[in-house]
Amino acid sequence: MARQMNGRRKTGKKKVMRKSGKTPEIRCMLIPTNPEILLLPTSTMAEVIDFSPPAPMDAAPPWLLGQVEWESRQVPIFSFSALINGTDVGEVPAKSKIMILKSLSDSARVPYLGLLLGDLPQPVIIKADKLVETGDEKKALGVYSRITVDENEAIIPDLDRVTHLVTHATFGALPITKLDN
DSSP states (O other): OOEEETTEEEOSOOOOOOTTSOOOEEEEEEEEOSSOEEEEEGGGEEEEEEOOOOBOOTTOOTTEEEEEEETTEEEEEEOHHHHHHTOOOOOOOTTOEEEEEEOSSOOSSOSEEEEEESSOOEEEEEEGGGEEEOOOTTOOTTEEEEEEETTEEEEEEOHHHHHHHHHHHHTTOOOOOSOOO
């Protein structure tokens, strides 16, 4: 319901601003996953570690490399590029890293996920007016949105869905392999 305020009609939409009148900023990382670049807020990240070959898992999909031990727990490692493109991971380059991500679910089974990186992530501060959504014609599994930020094309992953897929693949359930149209 619209209300009158100071002679203006209030529509319910608010422009989010800080007390200083500036558009809020979000601290993020541009994450190279070869060939895709992901954009994630820094709050989802726990640590970046050197790549070590994960312990393989029986009947895992090709995008799930296995598990590594981190902080006295087993963390499943996955390739985002292989997941969204439906391909094998292939040979992992020597300079690869693993980013430990906080799971967005309250799952005690998979509180952390390991994301295969092609190189070190780069910090970036995002302002809403510098972010342009470009769409996702492929409707790729695990992609929330494709965007351009400061002339960089990137993907905002659907971490909720990715967490769901990794959890099911890790514990033996069949993962969803494509979206319904």
